[in-house]
Amino acid sequence: MIRKCDVAIVGAGIGGLTLAVSLLQQSISVQIFEQDTKFREIGAGVAIGGNATRLLQILGVDLAQVANMPPALEVRRWKDGRLLWSHPIGEWYRQEVGAAFLTLHRGTLQRLLAAAVPPECIQLNHRLVGLYDEPAGVRLHFEEGDDVVASVAAGVDGVHSAARRYVCGDVTPTHSGEIGFRGLIPVAKSQDLPDPAALHIWCGPGTHVVHYGLDRGELVNLLAVYKPDRLPEWTRFSDRVPATRDEALSIFEAYSWDRRILDLVRNIEGDMSFWALVELPRLPRWSRGRVVLLGDAAHAPLPHQGQGAGLAIEDSYALGALLVKGGLTDYSSAFQAFENLRRRRSWMVQAYSRASGRAIKFGGGAAARRDASWSSLPRRIGWIHRYREEEIVSLPSRSDTNCP
Numbered sequence: 001m002i003r004k005c006d007v008a009i010v011g012a013g014i015g016g017l018t019l020a021v022s023l024l025q026q027s028i029s030v031q032i033f034e035q036d037t038k039f040r041e042i043g044a045g046v047a048i049g050g051n052a053t054r055l056l057q058i059l060g061v062d063l064a065q066v067a068n069m070p071p072a073l074e075v076r077r078w079k080d081g082r083l084l085w086s087h088p089i090g091e092w093y094r095q096e097v098g099a100a101f102l103t104l105h106r107g108t109l110q111r112l113l114a115a116a117v118p119p120e121c122i123q124l125n126h127r128l129v130g131l132y133d134e135p136a137g138v139r140l141h142f143e144e145g146d147d148v149v150a151s152v153a154a155g156v157d158g159v160h161s162a163a164r165r166y167v168c169g170d171v172t173p174t175h176s177g178e179i180g181f182r183g184l185i186p187v188a189k190s191q192d193l194p195d196p197a198a199l200h201i202w203c204g205p206g207t208h209v210v211h212y213g214l215d216r217g218e219l220v221n222l223l224a225v226y227k228p229d230r231l232p233e234w235t236r237f238s239d240r241v242p243a244t245r246d247e248a249l250s251i252f253e254a255y256s257w258d259r260r261i262l263d264l265v266r267n268i269e270g271d272m273s274f275w276a277l278v279e280l281p282r283l284p285r286w287s288r289g290r291v292v293l294l295g296d297a298a299h300a301p302l303p304h305q306g307q308g309a310g311l312a313i314e315d316s317y318a319l320g321a322l323l324v325k326g327g328l329t330d331y332s333s334a335f336q337a338f339e340n341l342r343r344r345r346s347w348m349v350q351a352y353s354r355a356s357g358r359a360i361k362f363g364g365g366a367a368a369r370r371d372a373s374w375s376s377l378p379r380r381i382g383w384i385h386r387y388r389e390e391e392i393v394s395l396p397s398r399s400d401t402n403c404p
Protein backbone atom coordinates (compact mmCIF):
# COMPACT_ATOMS: atom_id res chain seq x y z
CA MET A 1 0.00 0.00 0.00
CA ILE A 2 1.20 3.55 -0.73
CA ARG A 3 0.25 6.31 1.72
CA LYS A 4 0.10 10.02 0.85
CA CYS A 5 1.05 13.16 2.73
CA ASP A 6 1.72 16.85 2.07
CA VAL A 7 5.12 17.33 3.70
CA ALA A 8 7.22 14.31 4.62
CA ILE A 9 9.97 15.12 7.10
CA VAL A 10 12.81 12.61 7.32
CA GLY A 11 14.32 12.66 10.83
CA ALA A 12 12.75 13.56 14.19
CA GLY A 13 15.85 15.32 15.51
CA ILE A 14 16.09 18.99 16.47
CA GLY A 15 15.51 20.36 12.96
CA GLY A 16 12.84 17.88 11.84
CA LEU A 17 10.68 18.45 14.92
CA THR A 18 11.06 22.25 14.71
CA LEU A 19 10.01 22.18 11.05
CA ALA A 20 6.96 20.09 11.96
CA VAL A 21 5.97 22.53 14.72
CA SER A 22 6.23 25.53 12.39
CA LEU A 23 4.27 23.90 9.52
CA LEU A 24 1.55 22.41 11.73
CA GLN A 25 0.92 25.83 13.24
CA GLN A 26 0.17 27.06 9.72
CA SER A 27 -2.20 24.16 9.07
CA ILE A 28 0.15 22.41 6.65
CA SER A 29 -0.08 18.68 7.30
CA VAL A 30 3.14 16.81 7.97
CA GLN A 31 4.35 13.31 8.69
CA ILE A 32 7.74 12.79 10.34
CA PHE A 33 9.62 9.57 9.63
CA GLU A 34 12.28 8.67 12.19
CA GLN A 35 14.58 5.65 12.00
CA ASP A 36 14.77 5.11 15.77
CA THR A 37 12.13 3.07 17.57
CA LYS A 38 11.93 5.60 20.41
CA PHE A 39 13.39 8.97 21.41
CA ARG A 40 16.73 8.11 22.97
CA GLU A 41 19.03 10.27 25.04
CA ILE A 42 21.78 10.63 22.44
CA GLY A 43 24.29 13.41 22.42
CA ALA A 44 24.54 14.78 25.98
CA GLY A 45 24.25 18.56 26.23
CA VAL A 46 23.61 21.33 23.72
CA ALA A 47 23.89 25.07 24.13
CA ILE A 48 21.22 27.08 22.31
CA GLY A 49 22.00 30.72 21.57
CA GLY A 50 19.52 33.58 21.49
CA ASN A 51 19.42 33.36 17.68
CA ALA A 52 17.53 30.06 18.12
CA THR A 53 15.82 30.37 21.54
CA ARG A 54 14.04 33.46 20.15
CA LEU A 55 12.63 31.45 17.21
CA LEU A 56 11.52 28.60 19.47
CA GLN A 57 9.76 31.14 21.66
CA ILE A 58 7.87 32.48 18.61
CA LEU A 59 6.85 28.87 17.89
CA GLY A 60 5.55 28.53 21.46
CA VAL A 61 8.37 26.23 22.66
CA ASP A 62 9.69 27.68 25.90
CA LEU A 63 13.05 26.19 26.84
CA ALA A 64 13.39 28.39 29.92
CA GLN A 65 11.14 26.04 31.93
CA VAL A 66 13.58 23.12 31.55
CA ALA A 67 17.00 24.58 30.69
CA ASN A 68 19.94 26.07 32.57
CA MET A 69 20.90 29.70 31.92
CA PRO A 70 24.70 29.85 32.44
CA PRO A 71 25.48 33.00 34.44
CA ALA A 72 28.94 33.47 32.90
CA LEU A 73 31.57 32.29 30.45
CA GLU A 74 34.88 31.46 32.13
CA VAL A 75 38.02 30.64 30.16
CA ARG A 76 40.72 28.73 32.05
CA ARG A 77 44.14 27.16 31.62
CA TRP A 78 44.06 23.35 31.31
CA LYS A 79 46.87 22.60 33.75
CA ASP A 80 45.84 24.50 36.84
CA GLY A 81 42.47 26.13 36.10
CA ARG A 82 43.96 29.65 36.16
CA LEU A 83 41.26 32.09 35.02
CA LEU A 84 42.23 33.69 31.69
CA TRP A 85 39.03 35.66 31.10
CA SER A 86 35.44 35.79 32.21
CA HIS A 87 32.35 37.53 30.92
CA PRO A 88 28.71 37.55 32.05
CA ILE A 89 26.10 35.58 30.09
CA GLY A 90 22.77 35.12 31.98
CA GLU A 91 20.72 38.33 32.21
CA TRP A 92 23.44 40.38 30.49
CA TYR A 93 23.14 38.22 27.37
CA ARG A 94 19.34 38.22 27.46
CA GLN A 95 19.31 42.03 27.54
CA GLU A 96 21.99 42.41 24.87
CA VAL A 97 20.71 39.78 22.42
CA GLY A 98 17.01 39.98 23.24
CA ALA A 99 16.70 36.24 24.00
CA ALA A 100 18.37 33.85 26.45
CA PHE A 101 21.43 31.63 26.01
CA LEU A 102 20.39 28.26 27.43
CA THR A 103 21.96 24.84 27.96
CA LEU A 104 20.07 21.57 28.18
CA HIS A 105 20.24 17.88 27.39
CA ARG A 106 19.64 17.16 23.71
CA GLY A 107 17.10 14.53 24.81
CA THR A 108 15.22 17.12 26.88
CA LEU A 109 15.09 19.48 23.89
CA GLN A 110 13.94 16.68 21.58
CA ARG A 111 11.19 15.62 24.01
CA LEU A 112 9.98 19.19 24.47
CA LEU A 113 9.76 19.68 20.69
CA ALA A 114 8.08 16.28 20.22
CA ALA A 115 5.43 17.24 22.80
CA ALA A 116 4.41 20.10 20.48
CA VAL A 117 3.70 17.65 17.62
CA PRO A 118 0.61 15.37 17.73
CA PRO A 119 1.86 11.76 18.17
CA GLU A 120 -0.01 10.59 15.04
CA CYS A 121 2.29 12.86 12.98
CA ILE A 122 5.44 10.99 14.11
CA GLN A 123 6.22 7.60 12.59
CA LEU A 124 9.04 5.90 14.50
CA ASN A 125 10.93 2.88 13.15
CA HIS A 126 10.88 4.35 9.61
CA ARG A 127 14.37 4.34 8.21
CA LEU A 128 14.49 6.03 4.81
CA VAL A 129 16.43 4.01 2.25
CA GLY A 130 15.33 5.53 -1.06
CA LEU A 131 13.64 8.51 -2.72
CA TYR A 132 12.05 8.38 -6.19
CA ASP A 133 10.58 11.08 -8.36
CA GLU A 134 7.06 10.20 -9.56
CA PRO A 135 4.34 12.16 -11.38
CA ALA A 136 2.19 12.32 -8.22
CA GLY A 137 5.05 13.48 -5.96
CA VAL A 138 8.19 12.13 -4.34
CA ARG A 139 8.05 8.53 -3.13
CA LEU A 140 9.79 7.67 0.14
CA HIS A 141 10.86 4.07 0.57
CA PHE A 142 11.68 2.76 4.05
CA GLU A 143 13.58 -0.25 5.31
CA GLU A 144 10.31 -1.46 6.83
CA GLY A 145 6.72 -0.34 6.30
CA ASP A 146 4.75 1.08 3.41
CA ASP A 147 6.04 3.61 0.93
CA VAL A 148 4.76 7.18 1.19
CA VAL A 149 4.19 9.69 -1.61
CA ALA A 150 4.57 13.33 -0.56
CA SER A 151 4.16 16.69 -2.29
CA VAL A 152 7.43 17.76 -0.69
CA ALA A 153 10.10 15.94 1.36
CA ALA A 154 12.50 17.58 3.80
CA GLY A 155 15.70 15.66 4.56
CA VAL A 156 16.57 16.55 8.15
CA ASP A 157 18.29 13.26 8.83
CA GLY A 158 21.60 14.45 10.19
CA VAL A 159 25.19 14.52 9.05
CA HIS A 160 25.00 11.06 7.42
CA SER A 161 21.73 11.91 5.63
CA ALA A 162 20.18 9.31 3.35
CA ALA A 163 18.06 12.03 1.69
CA ARG A 164 21.27 13.85 0.69
CA ARG A 165 22.24 10.98 -1.59
CA TYR A 166 19.16 11.74 -3.73
CA VAL A 167 19.94 15.48 -3.84
CA CYS A 168 23.68 15.44 -4.53
CA GLY A 169 25.06 11.91 -4.54
CA ASP A 170 27.57 10.58 -2.03
CA VAL A 171 29.19 13.27 0.09
CA THR A 172 31.58 12.18 2.83
CA PRO A 173 31.78 14.34 5.97
CA THR A 174 35.24 15.72 6.68
CA HIS A 175 37.11 14.62 9.83
CA SER A 176 38.64 17.50 11.78
CA GLY A 177 41.12 15.04 13.32
CA GLU A 178 39.60 15.72 16.77
CA ILE A 179 37.99 13.21 19.12
CA GLY A 180 35.48 14.43 21.69
CA PHE A 181 34.74 12.56 24.92
CA ARG A 182 31.25 13.30 26.25
CA GLY A 183 29.49 12.48 29.51
CA LEU A 184 27.22 13.82 32.28
CA ILE A 185 28.07 14.34 35.96
CA PRO A 186 25.55 14.98 38.79
CA VAL A 187 26.12 18.49 40.10
CA ALA A 188 26.54 17.17 43.66
CA LYS A 189 29.75 15.47 42.47
CA SER A 190 31.12 18.61 40.84
CA GLN A 191 31.29 20.85 43.87
CA ASP A 192 34.94 21.79 43.58
CA LEU A 193 34.35 23.28 40.11
CA PRO A 194 34.48 27.09 40.01
CA ASP A 195 30.74 27.37 39.16
CA PRO A 196 29.10 24.22 37.76
CA ALA A 197 26.20 26.15 36.17
CA ALA A 198 28.48 28.47 34.15
CA LEU A 199 29.90 27.82 30.68
CA HIS A 200 33.60 26.94 31.00
CA ILE A 201 36.23 26.56 28.32
CA TRP A 202 39.60 25.18 29.43
CA CYS A 203 42.34 25.59 26.82
CA GLY A 204 45.44 23.43 26.55
CA PRO A 205 47.89 22.62 23.79
CA GLY A 206 46.33 19.99 21.49
CA THR A 207 43.35 19.55 23.79
CA HIS A 208 40.44 21.51 25.27
CA VAL A 209 37.48 20.99 27.58
CA VAL A 210 34.03 22.58 27.62
CA HIS A 211 31.65 22.05 30.54
CA TYR A 212 28.40 23.66 31.58
CA GLY A 213 25.31 23.06 33.71
CA LEU A 214 22.30 21.38 32.12
CA ASP A 215 18.59 21.11 32.74
CA ARG A 216 18.13 23.65 35.58
CA GLY A 217 21.69 23.08 36.75
CA GLU A 218 21.18 19.51 38.04
CA LEU A 219 23.82 18.02 35.76
CA VAL A 220 27.17 19.05 34.35
CA ASN A 221 27.86 18.32 30.68
CA LEU A 222 31.47 17.51 29.84
CA LEU A 223 33.04 17.61 26.40
CA ALA A 224 36.77 16.93 26.43
CA VAL A 225 38.48 17.14 23.04
CA TYR A 226 41.91 15.99 21.95
CA LYS A 227 43.67 15.71 18.63
CA PRO A 228 45.61 12.44 18.34
CA ASP A 229 48.51 12.09 15.91
CA ARG A 230 46.46 9.49 14.04
CA LEU A 231 42.71 8.94 14.09
CA PRO A 232 41.78 5.68 15.86
CA GLU A 233 40.68 2.74 13.70
CA TRP A 234 36.99 2.94 14.72
CA THR A 235 36.64 6.36 13.04
CA ARG A 236 36.80 4.58 9.66
CA PHE A 237 33.44 2.91 10.35
CA SER A 238 31.62 5.11 12.84
CA ASP A 239 31.39 8.62 14.34
CA ARG A 240 30.79 7.42 17.86
CA VAL A 241 31.88 4.54 20.10
CA PRO A 242 31.10 3.82 23.77
CA ALA A 243 34.01 4.81 26.04
CA THR A 244 35.18 3.77 29.48
CA ARG A 245 36.35 6.03 32.30
CA ASP A 246 39.80 4.45 32.26
CA GLU A 247 40.31 5.00 28.54
CA ALA A 248 39.36 8.67 28.88
CA LEU A 249 41.47 9.13 32.01
CA SER A 250 44.55 7.66 30.40
CA ILE A 251 44.21 10.08 27.47
CA PHE A 252 43.61 13.25 29.47
CA GLU A 253 46.12 12.38 32.22
CA ALA A 254 48.75 12.20 29.48
CA TYR A 255 47.97 15.86 28.64
CA SER A 256 48.48 16.77 32.37
CA TRP A 257 44.93 18.00 32.91
CA ASP A 258 43.91 19.73 36.15
CA ARG A 259 42.68 17.31 38.84
CA ARG A 260 39.17 18.86 38.79
CA ILE A 261 38.67 17.92 35.15
CA LEU A 262 40.00 14.40 35.75
CA ASP A 263 37.59 14.13 38.70
CA LEU A 264 34.73 15.06 36.36
CA VAL A 265 35.71 12.15 34.14
CA ARG A 266 35.82 9.84 37.21
CA ASN A 267 32.36 10.97 38.33
CA ILE A 268 30.50 10.54 35.03
CA GLU A 269 27.28 8.61 35.46
CA GLY A 270 25.49 6.79 32.65
CA ASP A 271 26.71 6.58 29.07
CA MET A 272 29.99 8.03 27.95
CA SER A 273 31.33 8.00 24.45
CA PHE A 274 34.05 9.13 22.09
CA TRP A 275 32.86 11.18 19.10
CA ALA A 276 34.88 11.73 15.95
CA LEU A 277 34.23 15.39 15.22
CA VAL A 278 33.18 15.88 11.61
CA GLU A 279 31.72 18.64 9.47
CA LEU A 280 30.12 18.65 6.04
CA PRO A 281 31.89 20.12 3.01
CA ARG A 282 29.92 22.73 1.04
CA LEU A 283 27.24 21.03 -1.02
CA PRO A 284 26.70 22.05 -4.66
CA ARG A 285 22.94 22.31 -4.02
CA TRP A 286 20.46 21.85 -1.17
CA SER A 287 17.47 20.66 -3.15
CA ARG A 288 16.52 18.53 -6.13
CA GLY A 289 12.97 18.40 -7.43
CA ARG A 290 10.61 18.02 -4.47
CA VAL A 291 13.34 17.21 -1.92
CA VAL A 292 15.17 19.80 0.20
CA LEU A 293 17.92 19.34 2.80
CA LEU A 294 18.31 21.23 6.03
CA GLY A 295 20.14 21.13 9.36
CA ASP A 296 23.20 18.89 9.67
CA ALA A 297 22.19 17.09 6.44
CA ALA A 298 22.96 20.32 4.55
CA HIS A 299 25.78 21.96 6.52
CA ALA A 300 26.84 20.15 9.74
CA PRO A 301 29.41 22.33 11.53
CA LEU A 302 32.03 21.30 14.09
CA PRO A 303 30.64 21.84 17.60
CA HIS A 304 33.08 24.62 18.63
CA GLN A 305 30.57 27.48 18.36
CA GLY A 306 27.75 25.35 19.86
CA GLN A 307 25.55 26.24 16.90
CA GLY A 308 24.64 23.03 15.02
CA ALA A 309 21.24 22.72 16.68
CA GLY A 310 20.77 26.49 16.47
CA LEU A 311 21.34 26.45 12.71
CA ALA A 312 18.91 23.53 12.31
CA ILE A 313 16.28 25.55 14.22
CA GLU A 314 16.92 28.65 12.07
CA ASP A 315 16.67 26.53 8.88
CA SER A 316 13.40 24.98 9.99
CA TYR A 317 11.85 28.31 10.88
CA ALA A 318 12.90 29.82 7.53
CA LEU A 319 11.76 26.87 5.40
CA GLY A 320 8.44 26.74 7.26
CA ALA A 321 7.82 30.44 6.61
CA LEU A 322 8.80 30.22 2.92
CA LEU A 323 6.63 27.16 2.24
CA VAL A 324 3.68 28.83 3.94
CA LYS A 325 4.22 32.04 1.97
CA GLY A 326 4.29 30.48 -1.50
CA GLY A 327 2.13 27.41 -0.85
CA LEU A 328 3.28 23.82 -1.44
CA THR A 329 2.72 23.95 -5.20
CA ASP A 330 5.44 26.57 -5.55
CA TYR A 331 7.95 24.47 -3.64
CA SER A 332 10.82 25.12 -6.06
CA SER A 333 10.73 28.91 -5.46
CA ALA A 334 10.57 28.28 -1.70
CA PHE A 335 13.57 25.89 -1.88
CA GLN A 336 15.61 28.38 -3.91
CA ALA A 337 14.76 31.28 -1.59
CA PHE A 338 15.59 29.06 1.38
CA GLU A 339 19.02 28.12 0.05
CA ASN A 340 19.78 31.73 -0.92
CA LEU A 341 18.85 32.91 2.56
CA ARG A 342 20.63 30.22 4.56
CA ARG A 343 23.76 29.24 2.60
CA ARG A 344 26.12 32.05 3.48
CA ARG A 345 25.26 32.17 7.18
CA SER A 346 25.60 28.39 7.59
CA TRP A 347 28.98 28.36 5.84
CA MET A 348 30.19 31.31 7.93
CA VAL A 349 29.23 29.53 11.16
CA GLN A 350 31.02 26.41 9.89
CA ALA A 351 34.16 28.47 9.22
CA TYR A 352 34.05 30.16 12.66
CA SER A 353 33.53 26.77 14.36
CA ARG A 354 36.55 25.33 12.56
CA ALA A 355 38.72 28.34 13.45
CA SER A 356 37.75 28.38 17.11
CA GLY A 357 38.39 24.61 17.40
CA ARG A 358 41.95 25.33 16.29
CA ALA A 359 42.45 28.43 18.45
CA ILE A 360 41.33 26.84 21.73
CA LYS A 361 44.00 24.16 21.27
CA PHE A 362 46.90 26.50 20.53
CA GLY A 363 50.15 26.18 22.50
CA GLY A 364 53.17 28.50 22.97
CA GLY A 365 53.18 31.99 21.48
CA ALA A 366 49.93 31.47 19.57
CA ALA A 367 48.20 30.62 22.87
CA ALA A 368 49.58 33.79 24.48
CA ARG A 369 48.24 35.92 21.57
CA ARG A 370 44.88 34.18 21.79
CA ASP A 371 44.69 34.78 25.54
CA ALA A 372 45.40 38.48 25.01
CA SER A 373 42.41 38.70 22.67
CA TRP A 374 39.61 37.07 24.71
CA SER A 375 38.08 40.43 25.57
CA SER A 376 37.20 41.00 21.90
CA LEU A 377 35.26 37.70 21.69
CA PRO A 378 31.76 39.19 22.23
CA ARG A 379 32.40 41.61 19.35
CA ARG A 380 33.83 38.90 17.07
CA ILE A 381 31.01 36.38 17.47
CA GLY A 382 28.13 38.77 18.24
CA TRP A 383 26.79 38.39 14.67
CA ILE A 384 26.06 34.72 15.28
CA HIS A 385 23.92 35.37 18.35
CA ARG A 386 22.24 38.63 17.36
CA TYR A 387 20.86 37.21 14.10
CA ARG A 388 17.14 37.97 13.91
CA GLU A 389 15.80 35.66 11.28
CA GLU A 390 12.19 36.48 12.06
CA GLU A 391 12.84 40.00 10.75
CA ILE A 392 13.96 38.59 7.37
CA VAL A 393 11.38 35.88 6.87
CA SER A 394 8.43 35.58 9.21
CA LEU A 395 5.65 33.11 9.87
CA PRO A 396 2.09 34.45 9.89
CA SER A 397 0.44 34.38 13.34
CA ARG A 398 -0.39 30.94 14.66
CA SER A 399 -3.47 28.90 13.76
CA ASP A 400 -4.66 25.43 14.72
CA THR A 401 -2.47 22.41 14.16
CA ASN A 402 -3.46 19.94 11.50
CA CYS A 403 -2.21 16.48 10.66
CA PRO A 404 -3.92 13.83 8.55
Ligand SMILES: Cc1cc2nc3c(=O)[nH]c(=O)nc-3n(C[C@H](O)[C@H](O)[C@H](O)COP(=O)(O)OP(=O)(O)OC[C@H]3O[C@@H](n4cnc5c(N)ncnc54)[C@H](O)[C@@H]3O)c2cc1C
Pocket residue numbers: 010011012013014015016033034035036043045046047048106126127128129156157158159160161162163180182223275277294295296297300301303305306307308309310311312
Ligand atom coordinates in the same frame (compact mmCIF):
# COMPACT_ATOMS: atom_id res chain seq x y z
C1 LIG B 1 30.21 16.75 20.42
C2 LIG B 1 29.05 17.57 19.90
C3 LIG B 1 28.61 18.66 20.64
C4 LIG B 1 27.57 19.46 20.15
N1 LIG B 1 27.17 20.54 20.88
C5 LIG B 1 26.25 21.38 20.37
C6 LIG B 1 25.85 22.57 21.07
O1 LIG B 1 26.34 22.87 22.16
N2 LIG B 1 24.93 23.39 20.51
C7 LIG B 1 24.36 23.10 19.30
O2 LIG B 1 23.54 23.91 18.81
N3 LIG B 1 24.70 21.97 18.62
C8 LIG B 1 25.63 21.11 19.11
N4 LIG B 1 25.97 19.99 18.43
C9 LIG B 1 25.38 19.74 17.11
C10 LIG B 1 23.93 19.32 17.17
O3 LIG B 1 23.74 18.18 17.98
C11 LIG B 1 23.47 19.05 15.74
O4 LIG B 1 23.96 20.06 14.88
C12 LIG B 1 21.95 19.05 15.66
O5 LIG B 1 21.43 18.00 16.44
C13 LIG B 1 21.50 18.95 14.20
O6 LIG B 1 20.12 18.80 14.12
P1 LIG B 1 19.46 17.99 12.92
O7 LIG B 1 18.00 17.98 13.19
O8 LIG B 1 19.96 18.50 11.64
O9 LIG B 1 20.02 16.52 13.06
P2 LIG B 1 19.88 15.52 14.27
O10 LIG B 1 19.46 16.22 15.52
O11 LIG B 1 21.13 14.71 14.25
O12 LIG B 1 18.65 14.59 13.86
C14 LIG B 1 18.68 13.72 12.76
C15 LIG B 1 17.57 12.69 12.97
O13 LIG B 1 17.41 11.94 11.77
C16 LIG B 1 17.28 10.57 12.09
N5 LIG B 1 17.72 9.81 10.90
C17 LIG B 1 18.98 9.66 10.42
N6 LIG B 1 18.98 8.91 9.29
C18 LIG B 1 17.67 8.58 9.06
C19 LIG B 1 17.02 7.83 8.02
N7 LIG B 1 17.71 7.25 7.02
N8 LIG B 1 15.66 7.70 8.08
C20 LIG B 1 14.95 8.28 9.08
N9 LIG B 1 15.52 8.98 10.09
C21 LIG B 1 16.86 9.14 10.07
C22 LIG B 1 18.20 10.40 13.30
O14 LIG B 1 17.89 9.23 14.04
C23 LIG B 1 17.90 11.69 14.08
O15 LIG B 1 16.80 11.55 14.94
C24 LIG B 1 26.97 19.14 18.90
C25 LIG B 1 27.40 18.03 18.17
C26 LIG B 1 28.42 17.25 18.67
C27 LIG B 1 28.90 16.05 17.86
